[in-house]
Amino acid sequence: MTTLQTSTPLAIEPLDLPARPAASPARAALRQFLRSPSGVIGLCLLIVLVLGTAVGPILYPVDPLDLVGGPFTPPSADAWLGTDYLGRDVLAGLIYGGRATLTVGAVAALITIAIGLTVGALSGFFGGAVDAILVKLTEFFQILPPLLFAMVLVTLFGQKLTTITLAIGAVSWTSAARLTRAEFMRLRNLDFVKAARTAGAGNAHLILRVLLPNALPPVIVSATLAIGVAILFEGGLSFLGLGDPNVMSWGLMLGQNRNYVLDAWWAVTFPGAAIFLAVLAISLVGDGINDAANPRLRRRT
Amino acid sequence: MGALLQVESLNVGLRNGAGVVVPVIENLSFEVHSGRTTALVGESGCGKSMTALAIMRLLPEDFVITGGRIVLEGEDILSLSPKRMRALRGNGMSMIFQEPMTALNPLFTVGDQIAEVLRWHQGLSASAAHAQAVEFLRAVQIPALEQRVNAYPHQLSGGMRQRVMIAMALAGRPKLLIADEPTTALDVTVQAQIFDLLAKLQQDTGTAVLLITHDLGAVAELADDVLVLYAGRCIESGASADLVGHPRHPYTRGLLGCVPHLKLGQRMPAVWSDLGEIAGMVPPLGARGADCAFLARCRDASDVCRSRPQPMLEPIETDHAVSCWRKSEIAA
Numbered sequence: 001m002t003t004l005q006t007s008t009p010l011a012i013e014p015l016d017l018p019a020r021p022a023a024s025p026a027r028a029a030l031r032q033f034l035r036s037p038s039g040v041i042g043l044c045l046l047i048v049l050v051l052g053t054a055v056g057p058i059l060y061p062v063d064p065l066d067l068v069g070g071p072f073t074p075p076s077a078d079a080w081l082g083t084d085y086l087g088r089d090v091l092a093g094l095i096y097g098g099r100a101t102l103t104v105g106a107v108a109a110l111i112t113i114a115i116g117l118t119v120g121a122l123s124g125f126f127g128g129a130v131d132a133i134l135v136k137l138t139e140f141f142q143i144l145p146p147l148l149f150a151m152v153l154v155t156l157f158g159q160k161l162t163t164i165t166l167a168i169g170a171v172s173w174t175s176a177a178r179l180t181r182a183e184f185m186r187l188r189n190l191d192f193v194k195a196a197r198t199a200g201a202g203n204a205h206l207i208l209r210v211l212l213p214n215a216l217p218p219v220i221v222s223a224t225l226a227i228g229v230a231i232l233f234e235g236g237l238s239f240l241g242l243g244d245p246n247v248m249s250w251g252l253m254l255g256q257n258r259n260y261v262l263d264a265w266w267a268v269t270f271p272g273a274a275i276f277l278a279v280l281a282i283s284l285v286g287d288g289i290n291d292a293a294n295p296r297l298r299r300r301t
Numbered sequence: 302m303g304a305l306l307q308v309e310s311l312n313v314g315l316r317n318g319a320g321v322v323v324p325v326i327e328n329l330s331f332e333v334h335s336g337r338t339t340a341l342v343g344e345s346g347c348g349k350s351m352t353a354l355a356i357m358r359l360l361p362e363d364f365v366i367t368g369g370r371i372v373l374e375g376e377d378i379l380s381l382s383p384k385r386m387r388a389l390r391g392n393g394m395s396m397i398f399q400e401p402m403t404a405l406n407p408l409f410t411v412g413d414q415i416a417e418v419l420r421w422h423q424g425l426s427a428s429a430a431h432a433q434a435v436e437f438l439r440a441v442q443i444p445a446l447e448q449r450v451n452a453y454p455h456q457l458s459g460g461m462r463q464r465v466m467i468a469m470a471l472a473g474r475p476k477l478l479i480a481d482e483p484t485t486a487l488d489v490t491v492q493a494q495i496f497d498l499l500a501k502l503q504q505d506t507g508t509a510v511l512l513i514t515h516d517l518g519a520v521a522e523l524a525d526d527v528l529v530l531y532a533g534r535c536i537e538s539g540a541s542a543d544l545v546g547h548p549r550h551p552y553t554r555g556l557l558g559c560v561p562h563l564k565l566g567q568r569m570p571a572v573w574s575d576l577g578e579i580a581g582m583v584p585p586l587g588a589r590g591a592d593c594a595f596l597a598r599c600r601d602a603s604d605v606c607r608s609r610p611q612p613m614l615e616p617i618e619t620d621h622a623v624s625c626w627r628k629s630e631i632a633a
Contacts, residue, residue: 191404199418200391
């Protein structure tokens with residue numbers, strides 16, 4: 001039986017609390033990320049690729065659409081990685097094409113996550129009729145074969161980089177939506193959400209400040225992986241001849257030179273390798289973030 | 302003075318898979334006055350927490366209020382718009398939860414979480430709210446404030462977190478504080494501290510407290526009025542000293558018999574039968590008939606009880622009402 005006689009006002013002894021300020025969850029996750037070898041390797045690789053496409057034009061000022069020599073010139077001092085079927089410089093293509101490819105990947109992933117988060121958050125938070133409608137919508141997009149659907153969109157709206165980006169975003173948001181919805185449904189009945197409600201939090205606050213930050217870790221992982229998927233998509237579309245012919249990209253190089261792979265391996269291999277490395281790097285980073293963000297997988301130290 | 306909160310014949314039901322509404326709380330009426338503490342007592346599954354959530358209008362999906370009124374300061378809560386209701390939460394009434402480990406957002410510092418509430422309800426700027434948050438943490442007697450205000454919940458002990466919860470619940474300056482088993486998850490020494498703190502804060506702020514608890518010791522010390530719930534029905538109510546001192550309903554007596562008492566002395570007690578138990582379980586939802594819900598477990602049940610439905614809650618003295626057919630015999 002609890003006795004309430006002991007109304008001592010808390011014997012407070014001067015404690016030696018750690019002087020270091022409390023690590024925020026984000027900082028703790030970053031520290032954890034830097035401890036995972038695959039994540040760090042991926043991040044380094046990604047930084048090299050991004051830097052290469054960013055400063056490459058300064059170091060190697062060649063227009064990727066210019067005809068610099070004869071077609072199918074093997075790698076030489078003039079064209080370091082050779083020329084393609086029209087005589088365009090492959091290295092310049094890699095540098096400028098990387099810009100387009102990585103941008104398409106990043107922007108398409110952003111669109112994917114933006115749509116996915118919105119649909120998933122609303123659906124998971126409100127439940128009921130809102131949920132039913134949004135889940136049906138998600139399922140509608142899910143049953144369409146994504147590559148075919150993207151091809152249809154690009155053929156309909158023109159082979160431009162923006163269209164391609166939007167098309168990729170439009171076909172790949174469903175998994176992000178389902179993931180966010182599941183997280184929201186798990187979180188919305190937790191005590192701290194109820195506590196925020198009883199303290200007077202409105203729906204917007206609950207969604208944006210209480211639920212969303214707690215739902216983010218898995219979504220960030222899927223966003224990272226979505227970049228890789230978007231790059232592959234762009235490559236796939238260009239390979240099938242649906243790339244933007246006016247903007248050099250890795251997928252376009254691959255697609256245009258694929259008929260000549262036996263005559264000029266360099267024109268296909270290098271862009272292929274670039275796509276491979278980019279997707280690998282992004283997957284490794286995603287893996288590292290997953291380890292860092294998911295405490296259940298975290299090893300005890 | 303009128304009551305701050307009036308609950309009048311509240312009925313709550315659970316809509317089951319077949320769409321049938323099963324009663325969870327039946328005809329519950331009580332009042333809570335400013336500056337006073339009303340306790341809801343009962344076993345798990347008796348509808349205590351559901352009453353609290355009904356008052357906050359935060360019942361889980363599938364639970365529906367099928368009748369009655371809940372009036373806070375003359376405003377019928379059940380007919381308010383969601384917007385007005387949101388304004389009332391935190392400011393008119395607020396709630397502390399049982400499990401302090403999970404009741405704070407793990408991603409924000411405790412200072413931020415309290416400051417947030419202050420900003421909604423008092424329109425303070427971020428820095429002013431932060432400064433006030435420190436004051437609230439001081440009021441709930443958190444040591445080493447300057448570090449703690451920037452601590453994340455996982456860095457605090459259970460007792461500290463419950464103090465933070467109390468600070469957060471009080472930050473909107475509510476007139477009614479619902480404490481849903483605020484100490485169940487804490488160890489005994491901390492329980493006493495938290496109860497002390499609640500009593501002190503109540504004195505300072507004049508807040509009405511609706512205390513939901515199993516802890517009859519705490520009820521005796523803290524509460525002014527008590528309602529004993531059984532299977533969603535109020536079976537005994539009254540002033541706490543009277544009710545704890547002279548329980549009338551067999552269930553209340555059984556509950557009090559379940560409280561361990563320490564006896565000082567050399568001798569070991571001869572038998573360990575001092576600590577009572579109430580055989581059986583609370584009847585599950587849907588299996589609650591018209592007859593006295595406690596019938597199956599009651600040692601004092603007689604033919605009168607079996608032949609008639611659950612009696613009304615009838616006053617036996619001023620401020621003491623019982624729902625039992627044999628109340629006068631048992632009292633004797």
